[in-house]
Amino acid sequence: MPAKLSSATLVGLNVSLVEVEVDIDKKSVIHDVDIVGLGDTAVKESKKRIKSALKNSGFDFPHGKIVVNLAPADLKKEGSLLDLPMAMGILQACGHLNECDFLCVGELSLDGHIRKVKGVLTILAQLSKEGFSKPIVVPKENETEAKMVKNLKVFCFEHIKELVEFMNGLVKYEPVKFEGLPPFSYDEDVDFADVKGQTLAKRALEVAAAGAHNVLMKGSPGAGKTMLARRICTILPPLSDEEALEVLTIYSAVGQADIKKLSRPFRAPHHTASTVAIIGGGNDARPGEISLAHNGVLFLDEFPEFRRDVIEALRQPLEEGFVTVARAKTTVTYPSRFMLVAAMNPCPCGNYGDPKAVCNCSPYDIVRYNKKVSGPILDRIDILVQLPRLEPEEYFSKNSSEKSERIRERVIKAREIQKRRYREIGISTNSQLNAKLIKRFVQLDEKTEELLKLTVSRYNLSARSIDKILKVARTIADLEGSEALNYKHVAEAIQYKLQQE
Ligand SMILES: Nc1ncnc2c1ncn2[C@@H]1O[C@H](COP(=O)(O)OP(=O)(O)O)[C@@H](O)[C@H]1O
Numbered sequence: 001m002p003a004k005l006s007s008a009t010l011v012g013l014n015v016s017l018v019e020v021e022v023d024i025d026k027k028s029v030i031h032d033v034d035i036v037g038l039g040d041t042a043v044k045e046s047k048k049r050i051k052s053a054l055k056n057s058g059f060d061f062p063h064g065k066i067v068v069n070l071a072p073a074d075l076k077k078e079g080s081l082l083d084l085p086m087a088m089g090i091l092q093a094c095g096h097l098n099e100c101d102f103l104c105v106g107e108l109s110l111d112g113h114i115r116k117v118k119g120v121l122t123i124l125a126q127l128s129k130e131g132f133s134k135p136i137v138v139p140k141e142n143e144t145e146a147k148m149v150k151n152l153k154v155f156c157f158e159h160i161k162e163l164v165e166f167m168n169g170l171v172k173y174e175p176v177k178f179e180g181l182p183p184f185s186y187d188e189d190v191d192f193a194d195v196k197g198q199t200l201a202k203r204a205l206e207v208a209a210a211g212a213h214n215v216l217m218k219g220s221p222g223a224g225k226t227m228l229a230r231r232i233c234t235i236l237p238p239l240s241d242e243e244a245l246e247v248l249t250i251y252s253a254v255g256q257a258d259i260k261k262l263s264r265p266f267r268a269p270h271h272t273a274s275t276v277a278i279i280g281g282g283n284d285a286r287p288g289e290i291s292l293a294h295n296g297v298l299f300l301d302e303f304p305e306f307r308r309d310v311i312e313a314l315r316q317p318l319e320e321g322f323v324t325v326a327r328a329k330t331t332v333t334y335p336s337r338f339m340l341v342a343a344m345n346p347c348p349c350g351n352y353g354d355p356k357a358v359c360n361c362s363p364y365d366i367v368r369y370n371k372k373v374s375g376p377i378l379d380r381i382d383i384l385v386q387l388p389r390l391e392p393e394e395y396f397s398k399n400s401s402e403k404s405e406r407i408r409e410r411v412i413k414a415r416e417i418q419k420r421r422y423r424e425i426g427i428s429t430n431s432q433l434n435a436k437l438i439k440r441f442v443q444l445d446e447k448t449e450e451l452l453k454l455t456v457s458r459y460n461l462s463a464r465s466i467d468k469i470l471k472v473a474r475t476i477a478d479l480e481g482s483e484a485l486n487y488k489h490v491a492e493a494i495q496y497k498l499q500q501e
């Protein structure tokens with residue numbers, strides 16, 4: 001009878017169960033290990049690791065022909081996490097291990113140590129959802145992730161020898177204790193109060209945070225754009241458990257879930273980053289910055305300096321909240337619902353429009369620079385705000401600014417109102433309203449409609465621009481706790497739009 005064990009494999013964030021079957025033909029004159037079942041290079045290489053790991057752990061490697069079958073045969077298996085189940089299968093087939101039914105994942109080092117693998121939390125979260133009841137074994141180095149998932153019986157081991165002794169009933173180990181997700185915390189080192197002046201920009205960011213609107217800050221160098229962007233997470237609500245788990249499963253898939261404290265993701269890739277690094281993909285179809293920023297903030301500083309194809313490729317994920325990356329024969333989907341915060345200078349030298357500085361860019365340079373962020377991508381940015389250069393009086397002013405915590409309280413209240421209002425239609429923020437929903441949830445009184453009409457005809461605004469004004473106005477009213485939209489709300493929203501024209 002062939003030995004049988006369970007394991008799992010990960011493609012993107014999709015977990016599939018894998019049955020590992022091992023059969024040994026001891027009479028065969030050929031001594032070899034044959035791994036069948038669509039394994040990638042790492043899987044094919046594992047036979048060398050397994051051979052050394054078993055020998056160096058004091059087990060004789062069986063003679064004869066060994067066939068390892070990874071079922072289902074039509075599913076691609078990836079990575080080194082199948083090392084451990086294959087080794088355990090071989091030990092079971094040659095009688096070193098009692099027959100026992102469990103699921104394991106882990107990479108083996110040549111001396112038999114069980115090494116950390118990517119995606120343990122992703123796998124465990126999925127198994128927990130499915131009500132998986134068999135014992136599960138994961139590497140000791142992945143213990144932090146194992147403690148985050150409830151309703152599973154997970155054991156952590158450092159060495160293959162310990163695992164065999166445990167499975168043979170020679171020693172006792174306890175399953176890991178469920179501890180829950182790491183506690184959420186805010187970065188105490190940064191605060192909105194550190195930023196002097198820039199009242200308008202701060203207000204715009206508060207509105208953006210309240211409705212999860214994408215925002216573009218434009219202003220001369222040194223005005224505080226980068227500084228403000230780095231503080232946005234301090235005014236966003238804490239992650240809900242569901243959001244936190246989504247974030248952690250993505251982090252687990254790239255091997256970064258081993259954390260003690262959790263905060264909202266803030267990703268700030270450099271403008272020289274490749275499309276694959278930002279959008280995701282490559283040989284192993286890994287998630288990009290936009291997915292690592294899921295449920296958090298993607299900050300693109302010096303926005304026009306980003307490669308054009310990167311800016312173009314942001315459109316679909318911004319619209320849909322997920323991204324599909326292509327890879328050989330299949331595609332992988334990752335969530336990517338992030339708040340885009342972009343910053344740019346008004347021109348290449350940064351002085352255009354500054355009354356106290358001389359701009360030495362040609363008109364052509366200025367137009368070309370600004371054109372890079374025009375059209376489709378600008379359509380997805382609801383709020384634009386200009387930051388003037390900081391005046392010396394403002395910089396040296398002794399007046400203290402409002403702390404992040406106070407701003408955050410207002411943002412949280414506004415978000416709760418939105419959540420309640422949209423509970424039944426499956427969205428949670430005003431930024432997700434489409435044209436149809438805007439008609440349903442944003443109604444104007446006569447005077448306000450008149451103001452909007454006037455602005456539209458004066459500035460020749462498109463229907464899309466009107467929608468954006470209405471969405472942002474909805475958020476401004478929500479910040480005030482007002483269900484009805486008034487003149488003031490719309491006037492402020494218009495101001496964030498007109499700066500784009
Ligand atoms: N509004 C401000 N309040 C306090 N310090 C500021 C402000 N704006 C700029 N600074 C100082 O100038 C430095 C550069 O600001 P930065 O945010 O990088 O500007 P920008 O990104 O607009 O070019 C900051 O690290 C900070 O020390």
Ligand SMILES: [Mg+2]
Binds near residue numbers: 226
């Ligand atoms: Mg900057």
